[in-house]
Amino acid sequence: MNSAIERLLDYVKSQKHRIHRRELTKEESKKYASEFQIKGMPLIERFTRRFELFMAAEKPVILPYTRIHGLRTIIEFPDIYCPGELEEIRKTHYIHEDGKVCHLAYDYKRVIHNGLASERNKAKSNLEGANEKEREFLLCVIRCIDAIEGFAKRYADELRRLGRSDEADRLFDELVYGAKTLIGAMQSFRILHFAIWVSGNYNAVIGRIDQDFYPYYLAEKAKGVSDEEIQNLVEDFLLSFNLDNDLYYSLAWGDNGQSVTLGGCTETGACAVNELTTICLEASLNIRLIDPKINLRVSSSTPLELYELGTKLTRTGLGFPQYMNDDIIIKGLERLGYETEDARNYVAGACWEPIIPAVGFDIPNIDGIPMALIVKETITNHLEQCKSMDELLQVFSKRLKIYINENAENHRNLYMEPSPISSLLMSNCIENRKDISEGTKYNNYGYHGTGFSNAVDQLAAVEAYVFGDGSISANELIAAMEDNYAKTPEMKYKLSVEAPKIGRDKKTKGIGDKILNEFAKALQGMKNERGGIYRPGTGSAMYHVWHIEGLGATADGRDADTPLAANFSPSLGIKGSGPFSVIDGFSLPSLWLTPNGGPLTLELHDTVFDSEDAITKIALLVQTFIEKGGHQLQLNAVNGEQLIDAQAHPEQYQDLIVRVWGWSGYFVELDKEYQDQIIQRTSYGI
Amino acid sequence: MAEGIIFSIEEFATKDGPGLRTSVFFKGCPLRCQWCHNPEGLSPRPQIIKNYNLCIGCKACEEVCQHPDNCIACGDCVRVCPRNLIRISGQRIDAASLAEKVKEHADILQKTGGGVTLTGGEVLMQGEFLLECLDMLLPLHRAIETSGYGDPSLFKKVMDNTDFIFLDIKMMDADKHKAYTGVSNEKILKNAEQLKYGDTDFVVRIPLICGVNNDIENLTKTAQFLQDAKNLLYVELLPYNLAAGSKYKLLDLKYEYSFQKPGDKELENARIIFESYGIKCKIA
Ligand code: SF4
Ligand code: SF4
Numbered sequence: 001m002n003s004a005i006e007r008l009l010d011y012v013k014s015q016k017h018r019i020h021r022r023e024l025t026k027e028e029s030k031k032y033a034s035e036f037q038i039k040g041m042p043l044i045e046r047f048t049r050r051f052e053l054f055m056a057a058e059k060p061v062i063l064p065y066t067r068i069h070g071l072r073t074i075i076e077f078p079d080i081y082c083p084g085e086l087e088e089i090r091k092t093h094y095i096h097e098d099g100k101v102c103h104l105a106y107d108y109k110r111v112i113h114n115g116l117a118s119e120r121n122k123a124k125s126n127l128e129g130a131n132e133k134e135r136e137f138l139l140c141v142i143r144c145i146d147a148i149e150g151f152a153k154r155y156a157d158e159l160r161r162l163g164r165s166d167e168a169d170r171l172f173d174e175l176v177y178g179a180k181t182l183i184g185a186m187q188s189f190r191i192l193h194f195a196i197w198v199s200g201n202y203n204a205v206i207g208r209i210d211q212d213f214y215p216y217y218l219a220e221k222a223k224g225v226s227d228e229e230i231q232n233l234v235e236d237f238l239l240s241f242n243l244d245n246d247l248y249y250s251l252a253w254g255d256n257g258q259s260v261t262l263g264g265c266t267e268t269g270a271c272a273v274n275e276l277t278t279i280c281l282e283a284s285l286n287i288r289l290i291d292p293k294i295n296l297r298v299s300s301s302t303p304l305e306l307y308e309l310g311t312k313l314t315r316t317g318l319g320f321p322q323y324m325n326d327d328i329i330i331k332g333l334e335r336l337g338y339e340t341e342d343a344r345n346y347v348a349g350a351c352w353e354p355i356i357p358a359v360g361f362d363i364p365n366i367d368g369i370p371m372a373l374i375v376k377e378t379i380t381n382h383l384e385q386c387k388s389m390d391e392l393l394q395v396f397s398k399r400l401k402i403y404i405n406e407n408a409e410n411h412r413n414l415y416m417e418p419s420p421i422s423s424l425l426m427s428n429c430i431e432n433r434k435d436i437s438e439g440t441k442y443n444n445y446g447y448h449g450t451g452f453s454n455a456v457d458q459l460a461a462v463e464a465y466v467f468g469d470g471s472i473s474a475n476e477l478i479a480a481m482e483d484n485y486a487k488t489p490e491m492k493y494k495l496s497v498e499a500p501k502i503g504r505d506k507k508t509k510g511i512g513d514k515i516l517n518e519f520a521k522a523l524q525g526m527k528n529e530r531g532g533i534y535r536p537g538t539g540s541a542m543y544h545v546w547h548i549e550g551l552g553a554t555a556d557g558r559d560a561d562t563p564l565a566a567n568f569s570p571s572l573g574i575k576g577s578g579p580f581s582v583i584d585g586f587s588l589p590s591l592w593l594t595p596n597g598g599p600l601t602l603e604l605h606d607t608v609f610d611s612e613d614a615i616t617k618i619a620l621l622v623q624t625f626i627e628k629g630g631h632q633l634q635l636n637a638v639n640g641e642q643l644i645d646a647q648a649h650p651e652q653y654q655d656l657i658v659r660v661w662g663w664s665g666y667f668v669e670l671d672k673e674y675q676d677q678i679i680q681r682t683s684y685g686i
Numbered sequence: 687m688a689e690g691i692i693f694s695i696e697e698f699a700t701k702d703g704p705g706l707r708t709s710v711f712f713k714g715c716p717l718r719c720q721w722c723h724n725p726e727g728l729s730p731r732p733q734i735i736k737n738y739n740l741c742i743g744c745k746a747c748e749e750v751c752q753h754p755d756n757c758i759a760c761g762d763c764v765r766v767c768p769r770n771l772i773r774i775s776g777q778r779i780d781a782a783s784l785a786e787k788v789k790e791h792a793d794i795l796q797k798t799g800g801g802v803t804l805t806g807g808e809v810l811m812q813g814e815f816l817l818e819c820l821d822m823l824l825p826l827h828r829a830i831e832t833s834g835y836g837d838p839s840l841f842k843k844v845m846d847n848t849d850f851i852f853l854d855i856k857m858m859d860a861d862k863h864k865a866y867t868g869v870s871n872e873k874i875l876k877n878a879e880q881l882k883y884g885d886t887d888f889v890v891r892i893p894l895i896c897g898v899n900n901d902i903e904n905l906t907k908t909a910q911f912l913q914d915a916k917n918l919l920y921v922e923l924l925p926y927n928l929a930a931g932s933k934y935k936l937l938d939l940k941y942e943y944s945f946q947k948p949g950d951k952e953l954e955n956a957r958i959i960f961e962s963y964g965i966k967c968k969i970a
Contacts, residue, residue: 489746493765506790575773578697580708580791604698614700620798621698621706627797 001286005235008065009287012242020061020073032057033078039085044418044435046080047199048140051421053077054198055147060158063243067183068236069155069171070190072197072244079200080417093415096363098202098249100417101437103257103365105205105347106196106425107358109212112188115178120145123430134433140420141430148195149176155191182216182230186237192425194244199421202249203257203350206241206292207357210262210276217276227279234276234283241291256291257350260284263306264297264326267341272297273306281309281321288316295348299326300627307619314618314635315609322352322599323622328631329354332595336535338442352539352597352632356442358427364446364535364596366411368543371515372451372554372564374400375458379555380481383474389463393514396459401522404447411445412529443532446596449519450540450547453502453565456515457556460508461499481553484560496557496573503570503585504577513588520593537596538568538631563676567598568632579604579621587628599632600625606637643667643679687782690815693726693775693807695787701970703829703850705800708788712806712816713776717833718868719856720943721895723930727807732759732776735936740771747772775937781818792826801827801849810836810844820847831891834874841877851888853878857899858907866898875911882915889919891970894956895926896946905956909963920966923956 001009011017024032032053036046054077061071089095111119123138123145130138152175159168174184175191196204220230241258248256262280266272284294296310310321326344333343333354346354353364378396386392416437423429423436465472472491485492502508516538523534544564552560556571565571568586579602586600608614618635625633646667667675691713699709714730715722722728726735734757736747747763748754764772779787788795788802795801802823809816809830817840820828829850834841845851855878856871857863863871881888890912894900912918925948931941948956953969960967 489768490765493767493770497770573770576695578695578708580697580706580794584791584794608700617698617700617706617798624706624794624798628793 001235002232004065005232005239005287008063008236008239009289011063011065012239012289017061017063017071017243020059020071021075022073023075024057024077029078036080037078037082039082042136043080044136044140044420047418048143048420050077050080051144051195051199052147055151055195058151058198060151060155062155062158062162062164066236066240067167067233068187068190068240069159070187070194070240070243072194072247075247077198089415093413094411095415096366096411099415101201101361101419101422103203103205103349103353103355103363104201104361104422104426104436105207105349105355105357106192106422107427108189108192108207108425110358110427111192111425112179112185112212115174115176116145116149117176118178119424119430126430126433130433137418137420137423137433137435138430140418141424144195144199144421144424148191151195152176152191179216180219182213182220183233185213185216186233190237190240193241195421196425197244197248199419201419201422205257205347205349205355205357206260207347208261208264208272208345210274210280211266211272214274214276217274227275230276231279231283231286234279235287238280238283238287238292239289242289245291255350258292259295259348259350260292261295261297261324261347262321263302264324264346265299265330265344267344269340269344271301273302277306278309281313284318284320285309285313285316288318290318293319294321295324295352296321297324297326298623298626302623302626304616304619304623307622308615311609311615311618311622311635315606315615315637317606317637319634319636322348323626323633323635324348324352324354324597325626325629325631327626328592328629329595329597332592332631335592336444336533336595342442348597351541352599353446353537354595354597359440360442360444361426361436361440362442362444362446362532362535364444364537365539365541366445366447366534367407368448368450368540368547369400369404369407369519370451370543370547370551371400371449371455371519372458373547373551374403375455376481376551376554379458379462379474380478383462383466383478389459389467392462392467393459393518397518397522400518404522404526408526408528408534414529439530439532443528443530444535445528445530445532446535446537447519447523448537448539448541448543448596448598449515449594450543451564452512452515452538452540452568452598453571454554454556454558456502456508456512457499457558457571458554459511459515460501460505461495461556463511464500465494477555481555484553485557492557492559494557495555497575499556501556501571501574501577503582504574505581506584509585509588512585513590516588516590516594520590535596536594537598538591538594539596539598540564540567567601569599569601583621583625583628583630583633587625587630589629591629591631595631597632599634600630601634601636603636603638606642609637640679643675647672647675647679687780688812688814688818689778689780690784690812690819691730691732691776691778692784693777697791699803702803702805702831702852703801704827706794706798707800707803707829708791708795709803709805710784710788710819712804712809712812714811715806715808715833716811716835716869717808719893720866721893721898721926721930721945723927723933724807725934725937725939725941726775729776730807730811732774732778733757733937734759734763735773735775736938737769737771738935740769742769744768781815781822784819785822788823789826795826799827801829803829803831803852805831805852808833808835810834810840813837813840813844817843817847820844834877835869836873836877838873838876838880842880845880845884845886848886851881851886852891853881853888854891854893855908855911856893857904858911859904862898878911881917882912885917887917887919888915890921891924892921893924893926894948894953896948896952898945900948900952900956902955902959905959909960909965912960912965913963918965920968921960922968922970923953924970925953 036049156168156172175188179185349355418435480488519536693713694711831852934941957967
């Protein structure tokens with residue numbers, strides 16, 4: 001980190017750049033809205049008009065210390081819908097989240113390389129022979145390109161006004177005619193990424209920057225530029241993702257999809273780790289900011305050094321990198337029908353979902369399947385009639401299938417707002433003259449399987465005590481659950497503390513694997529209305545919180561108020577486990593069948609990271625997990641005492657970052673229920 | 687087969703030897719070091735541990751108890767606490783079961799050049815159990831951590847049956863040792879002599895407590911004592927843990943002492959003393 005970057009970092013952290021922001025006045029908002037909130041105007045027209053106006057209203061600001069330009073100056077811009085219009089649409093359609101194109105990993109690489117002019121020419125040449133709808137689409141794409149170009153021109157003018165004409169030329173020319181330099185490529189990336197957020201599309205994934213920028217890196221090296229200089233530039237680039245992130249739409253601060261995926265393999269399967277992989281990791285380590293989140297693709301052949309570097313990043317307490325196991329994920333994606341080259345090119349979506357850059361428009365979070373509830377209902381309604389564990393599991397499978405079939409009906413008639421800007425940045429939309437909202441090569445849906453551990457633990461408890469030693473009868477268990485264990489504290493103790501638990505007791509692994517298998521089987525062969533399939537996963541996102549609603553107590557001794565386990569992690573508050581039992585328990589052979597993902601979260605007390613030797617050991621632990629066939633891992637450096645203290649004195653812990661599910665967030669900003677859960681999760685810390 | 691008593695099995699113990707390791711904590715210790723931060727390890731009997739912080743005062747634990755004046759660790763209260771705030775520290779186990787438990791993760795331990803470390807409490811206090819464990823834990827790499835306070839003939843057997851030893855040497859002066867730990871250091875130094883001339887790799891750990899053993903004289907004497915030890919890998923200085931008293935309340939005990947942690951400069955000076963005798967020295 002050179003002194004300019006240090007100053008930039010201070011500048012960004014002190015949020016001085018925010019003085020350039022403003023709210024639109026009511027009159028301005030009204031005036032703008034009157035140009036596109038027009039009933040009867042096609043949505044694609046509205047979208048484009050809004051985008052043009054928003055981009056044009058943005059004032060160019062050249063911040064000090066940085067060489068990568070582009071700053072949001074307008075806080076909010078009116079939406080394209082007339083009042084009540086979206087609600088009308090909702091009556092006849094399923095609207096996923098906000099109905100906007102989101103969670104895409106774009107083909108930045110292509111647009112940066114070709115330049116906007118070439119993309120515009122392509123769009124123009126496709127006008128020939130286009131029908132009316134296609135024509136409208138292509139014209140909108142061209143208008144979006146013009147709007148971006150106009151925006152870049154004003155930035156270039158501003159740079160010229162400041163006497164920085166070389167920079168001005170580079171910014172404009174490389175964006176319009178194709179990038180030649182690494183800095184030019186990064187600058188173009190910044191502007192395109194900026195444009196996505198302006199358009200209202202969100203969770204724009206950053207992707208494989210160590211691969212996408214590598215040709216530019218090599219060109220710089222050939223010119224004699226040192227790695228140190230390049231790292232400074234990468235730091236500058238990474239910092240740019242923190243300028244506007246508080247304005248980005250997200251479920252919680254930090255959940256904005258700005259994820260980078262590093263390492264992994266190339267389309268031919270060769271190791272893709274290169275000098276930029278290390279530079280990016282070190283740059284992230286230096287700037288220590290919440291964005292962008294780093295995902296590290298690893299495999300059984302990843303050397304320990306890369307894990308060590310990752311561990312150093314974990315030590316900063318940012319809650320990343322998240323490790324993704326290529327051996328499991330690629331095989332899993334192939335099974336679901338992804339072509340090998342595409343599968344090998346996967347990146348982490350907003351949280352952990354493997355998605356395919358440029359050619360994938362999967363909705364990996366279409367819904368959550370409440371595994372804990374389905375198991376509980378299986379027990380409540382059928383345990384008394386079942387004579388064996390096998391019988392019970394068969395009933396569970398049937399109920400799971402029924403639940404999924406019914407649930408799939410909820411997502412019929414999907415509504416998706418058009419997006420010529422996202423279409424520009426995905427592959428083949430221009431060639432196919434079709435907006436991305438209508439789908440692309442991969443249009444799959446992903447289901448989270450939530451409450452996984454509570455599902456396993458319930459079945460394991462039944463196996464041990466109802467079918468096993470007979471110490472609890474079916475109706476005793478059902479009655480106790482009904483009563484939330486109020487009159488049976490001893491049974492609660494037995495079930496919650498003594499009963500076998502996944503992530504502690506090896507014998508539960510069979511049930512865990514069975515559940516993954518059944519989940520995959522239940523989705524096998526199902527088609528969604530967009531021509532895609534369904535991807536099973538082990539994540540929970542917010543569902544483990546939502547799915548407590550009406551669940552009541554469960555057969556694993558969990559009472560109605562206790563949260564479910566998040567993602568693919570042990571039930572809360574289990575004692576007597578440790579990192580080895582956890583990584584062993586959660587590296588299940590059938591994980592490759594559930595590649596929608598959802599990580600195991602392992603929290604280690606931050607004092608564990610206190611020496612080089614300890615870093616190596618933590619790296620070994622992660623490597624071992626991957627070699628044992630674990631699919632995804634989030635490792636957090638958390639200090640339990642610190643968290644309890646943070647609850648009591650939140651004002652002193654404004655900077656404390658934890659990773660909650662797919663994202664990092666500021667602890668003090670989370671609701672108490674999440675805070676409590678994180679505190680409980682640190683129990684197997686060292 | 688002898689039964690032993692342990693109070694914890696800790697996976698991924700990063701401070702207790704090479705590679706990825708599991709540490710097993712033996713319960714019971716004949717020493718009473720005033721800076722002890724692990725009061726669970728003192729008594730060789732099971733004890734209850736209560737998280738008073740989160741107690742809602744429902745008294746269910748008191749109502750169920752048949753032995754209010756003399757806890758027998760029956761566990762009745764543990765099972766009735768609605769908040770799950772009580773647990774029993776101390777599990778009786780035989781060597782075969784312990785080894786089986788640890789070996790559940792033999793693949794992880796062996797692949798990474800790690801193994802198991804037996805610590806405490808004081809492992810030498812359960813000699814027969816200890817020797818059986820060392821035997822049954824093979825082929826894992828086995829380390830022990832000990833105060834060295836034990837019968838020299840037992841110590842010799844342990845030395846010959848283990849791969850690695852962490853030995854605490856608190857101070858060289860016998861009277862002071864008795865005053866601060868409750869026992870003389872005579873046996874400890876005798877066992878240290880065996881290590882010095884034996885074939886087992888070892889590390890000496892010194893808890894460094896201000897006003898107790900951080901004086902130049904004590905450190906110099908320790909260094910002189912160790913300088914000709916052929917299998918001594920290094921000396922590790924462990925500065926006093928300011929949170930030493932934190933666990934006492936959980937056991938319904940009071941922590942009565944208060945010491946100062948040595949500063950960085952002092953630690954550095956201590957390190958230099960050992961290095962000047964040709965002994966590698968690390969600061970924990
Ligand atoms: S374990 Fe609890 S119930 Fe049993 S004797 Fe001790 S205090 Fe009483
Ligand atoms: S049973 Fe638990 S909550 Fe109730 S008084 Fe005892 S320790 Fe406190």
